[in-house]
Amino acid sequence: MLPLGLLMMADHLIDDEAEKFLGEIGVEIGVARQFAQPSDLSLFPAGVGRRQAFARLELADRLGHLEPFGEHVDERRVDVVDALAIAAQLVIHGCAIPLFSGTLGTGRGFKASRKSLQNRDRGAKARRVMTAEIHQLHGDRPPSLDPMMALVAADMNEVNSVILDRMQSEVPLIPELAGHLIAGGGKRMRPMLTLACGKLLDYPGRRHCKLAAAVEFIHTATLLHDDVVDKSDLRRGRKTANLIWGNSASVLVGDFLFSRAFEVMVEDGSLKVLKILSRASAVIAEGEVNQLSAQRRIETSEDQYLAIINAKTAELFAAACKIAAVVAERDEATEAALDAYGRNLGIAFQLVDDAIDYVSDAETMGKGVGDDFRDGKVTLPVILAYARGSAEERDFWKQAIVGHRTSDEDLAYATSLLHKHDTIADTLARARHYGQRAVDAIGGFSASQAKAALTEAVAFAVARAY
Amino acid sequence: MLPLGLLMMADHLIDDEAEKFLGEIGVEIGVARQFAQPSDLSLFPAGVGRRQAFARLELADRLGHLEPFGEHVDERRVDVVDALAIAAQLVIHGCAIPLFSGTLGTGRGFKASRKSLQNRDRGAKARRVMTAEIHQLHGDRPPSLDPMMALVAADMNEVNSVILDRMQSEVPLIPELAGHLIAGGGKRMRPMLTLACGKLLDYPGRRHCKLAAAVEFIHTATLLHDDVVDKSDLRRGRKTANLIWGNSASVLVGDFLFSRAFEVMVEDGSLKVLKILSRASAVIAEGEVNQLSAQRRIETSEDQYLAIINAKTAELFAAACKIAAVVAERDEATEAALDAYGRNLGIAFQLVDDAIDYVSDAETMGKGVGDDFRDGKVTLPVILAYARGSAEERDFWKQAIVGHRTSDEDLAYATSLLHKHDTIADTLARARHYGQRAVDAIGGFSASQAKAALTEAVAFAVARAY
Numbered sequence A, B: 001m002l003p004l005g006l007l008m009m010a011d012h013l014i015d016d017e018a019e020k021f022l023g024e025i026g027v028e029i030g031v032a033r034q035f036a037q038p039s040d041l042s043l044f045p046a047g048v049g050r051r052q053a054f055a056r057l058e059l060a061d062r063l064g065h066l067e068p069f070g071e072h073v074d075e076r077r078v079d080v081v082d083a084l085a086i087a088a089q090l091v092i093h094g095c096a097i098p099l100f101s102g103t104l105g106t107g108r109g110f111k112a113s114r115k116s117l118q119n120r121d122r123g124a125k126a127r128r129v130m131t132a133e134i135h136q137l138h139g140d141r142p143p144s145l146d147p148m149m150a151l152v153a154a155d156m157n158e159v160n161s162v163i164l165d166r167m168q169s170e171v172p173l174i175p176e177l178a179g180h181l182i183a184g185g186g187k188r189m190r191p192m193l194t195l196a197c198g199k200l201l202d203y204p205g206r207r208h209c210k211l212a213a214a215v216e217f218i219h220t221a222t223l224l225h226d227d228v229v230d231k232s233d234l235r236r237g238r239k240t241a242n243l244i245w246g247n248s249a250s251v252l253v254g255d256f257l258f259s260r261a262f263e264v265m266v267e268d269g270s271l272k273v274l275k276i277l278s279r280a281s282a283v284i285a286e287g288e289v290n291q292l293s294a295q296r297r298i299e300t301s302e303d304q305y306l307a308i309i310n311a312k313t314a315e316l317f318a319a320a321c322k323i324a325a326v327v328a329e330r331d332e333a334t335e336a337a338l339d340a341y342g343r344n345l346g347i348a349f350q351l352v353d354d355a356i357d358y359v360s361d362a363e364t365m366g367k368g369v370g371d372d373f374r375d376g377k378v379t380l381p382v383i384l385a386y387a388r389g390s391a392e393e394r395d396f397w398k399q400a401i402v403g404h405r406t407s408d409e410d411l412a413y414a415t416s417l418l419h420k421h422d423t424i425a426d427t428l429a430r431a432r433h434y435g436q437r438a439v440d441a442i443g444g445f446s447a448s449q450a451k452a453a454l455t456e457a458v459a460f461a462v463a464r465a466y
Helices: A016-024 A038-043 A058-065 A080-092 A120-125 A127-137 A146-166 A173-182 A189-200 A207-230 A241-245 A247-268 A271-294 A302-327 A332-356 A380-388 A391-402 A408-420 A423-441 A449-463 B016-024 B038-043 B058-065 B080-092 B120-125 B127-137 B146-166 B173-182 B189-200 B207-230 B241-245 B247-268 B271-294 B302-327 B332-356 B380-388 B391-402 B408-420 B423-441 B449-463
Strands: none
Touching: A146 A189, A146 A207, A146 A247, A146 A449, A173 A207, A173 A241, A173 A247, A173 B271, A189 A207, A189 A302, A189 A332, A189 A449, A207 A241, A207 A247, A207 A271, A207 A302, A207 B247, A241 A247, A247 A271, A247 B207, A247 B247, A247 B271, A271 A302, A271 B173, A271 B247, A302 A332, A302 A380, A332 A380, A332 A423, A332 A449, A380 A391, A380 A408, A380 A423, A391 A408, A408 A423, A423 A449, B146 B189, B146 B207, B146 B247, B146 B449, B173 B207, B173 B241, B173 B247, B189 B207, B189 B302, B189 B332, B189 B449, B207 B241, B207 B247, B207 B271, B207 B302, B241 B247, B247 B271, B271 B302, B302 B332, B302 B380, B332 B380, B332 B423, B332 B449, B380 B391, B380 B408, B380 B423, B391 B408, B408 B423, B423 B449
16 A cells, blocks of 8 residues: 555644544555654644644645645644545546655646535545555556665654754744745655665664754755755745745755754764764755856866766765764774765766656656756766767757757757767666666675665666656 | 055065065055954965955955956956055045945045056055055044954964865855955954954963854855845945855855855864854844844834844854853853853844944945845834834835835935934944943953953944944
8 A cells, every 4th residue: 555645734633533534545644755654643743834834735735736725724724534535636637646756657637726625525435546546556666765765664753753843943934934845845865865774784773863854954955045046946846945935035944954954963962973964065065056157068077067966966865874874883984885875876866867857758757857958057968968969969059058049949959869869878877887886885784674775775766767 | 554454365475575665655465354464465375266356456346346456357466566556546536445344434535447557656656645544544543343353363364264275165166256255355253253252261272263264154154145135236345246146156155155164163073162153053044034034024023123133143243252162161151251242242233233224324334325224124223213103104114114115215214214213323322232231241351451352342333333
């Protein structure tokens, strides 16, 4: 049974009857896209976010970039059965709800509109349909994060608890905006890595949960600032915080989360962890500035590009893994192995992201295809196409990237050039190379559930095509 | 003799003859607005900032918001005598050059154009005029930061050295942009406080120099982000970084400096200092978000306003002072005393800033008068005027602050209301109250040069009217 990852925030706790009802049709209540746990409900204290930004139906919000169900935002309660009605309605229209953002395998053609939430009959009627749809998705799925998520589910609850607790502030805008991004999406990839590496090392303590939350705060701060820099409108199918609350709020709440991350680390008290993560933060910022400078520079080399993604993406992956070795008090070789695992996984992850950006299957991808092209970002598919292109093709790239010629036809032509020179496929091949290095980096550890999960996570990262 | 605080960056070190020549007319070469030290020149290693952003004549740049002398920016050398020619030229036009930004007592009516810098004769001729002008400014000046600057001059050189060293990066844009703000202005008030408090405690070590640099990095990061939030064009008479390099670069370089601050603190290794400054950073961000939320909220109370400035300004002043007690390993009472000194000074400082913003003597202030009004910032002068105003006046304030009615005439009327209700004067009176509390907070320390300097710094902060 695939848990739906509904984000269900209710000021009144959901009662047993409702929970049973949900259970019957396979819906579990939990933090969005995390394995649901019985304790999840208690993670949502009454009044969190003050203005009830959480009292949205995450499920509906995620799908098809619908408007949040505004009429409920200010009502201070969400009725579980109402939520079901919507979920069911979506299913009726042919859309199955995945656990992970991006695995929208059958998500085509649905037209969920901003309907009333009071249609209980419809919800009841739809039960069987919904269940059936969900089972359809389950089965011989490609490599997945599921084993890793199962491995760390209990720890992740603690991480989520720290996250929810420490993003609070007397200034209501802070949990409101932070919650939009933190609770509203993402696989919690980085904290999950910290936790999984903890398992790999049989670390018996709890310190890594708090530190994993700090890592997620750093990541979230980076995302908030990135969206300002890139002037993004959408992230994972939701409106970006800068679009909703403005650039200023995004910048400042990012600063808050970043500071809060350091407060949490200081509470843990490991100077070594602080060193790793303060350095990682500086390297990330350096990488982001470097990327900004490289924007619209068609001459960017593969080496320069690798340096950028190593800094802006892989460094935090590496740090997230490495700190598990630090809290578990392992030797430097172990630290280095986990650093290498995370770093190579991070590079693979980013390479796949950069390839996916050009995969023009709008039905699978939703919006956002060709964003890098329009932003003049010189990523590996373009670098390779430019290197392999004819003089005319190079001229095209110059005009496109340097000269801002990025109409839809230009994008179509650009994509055709990428395919002509196999640069999407070759970018994915490069990703597999780094993936393999990640797997080999932890090759020395004896077999365990954790090792298997970490290995499958790499396979998942390089196999995903969305 | 008033040191001019010329920022003189030369790839070839200035020779003895030039230095002597400068000395004769009272010009010292140094970091802008810092006491010049013989060692200053060595602080500017060849190639710092790569694209020679430093190779500007700070002096000229500061006055009247001239264009930087662009022809020299790319030449990789600045001739001292050329600089003099300009300085002299400015003096000829009736402008004396102050040490501190803002003390432009006689800065009216000069029209220095972007002339050639090769006019040595003119420079030579102007010597006497210049000297005379400078002496004119000197004399029975009101309370000043001079004693504090003299007290910490040697330590500040070390701080500057750390700053210049640690703002470097392989990504050229980082030192370029950071240098614009860090080297280009400001009194280094916060690190100066750390150093002066170190003197007060007879701290014999050097750790506080590095930490003072970290404090300045945090402050600089905040300024960079503030200017993005406020969409500012000018800071201390110079173009803001966001105007020159764009918002994205300002956000990301701010992030870099912030991370670097933590790296520097981690190197020092005091968890207590890390706790104080990570907490301060979170509080500052909270205060900034709070201010953003309060923008255009005319009902903001004096208490709410005080909470905002306590967070966004006073917290870092307090932290800067308190960490001196931590490195000197003093007891909690001492920490608390220095915290209180810094906090009250910070509040006084901000109150005066907010009052000054409405002082409409454009000749004294230069640009930027009424910025808070146009931004809809509800500062104490407005809060008091709104509280004391008639129904009609309150309507005006609502229309202005909430309704964006902020034309020049509106500003003029607003200012007249502030004067009518004495709210500028009363804001300054409030500042003196906090200033007095700052002075009393360190009343228990036995008399010393440091205590006198810290006391005079408070007097300076509340007496300045620019």
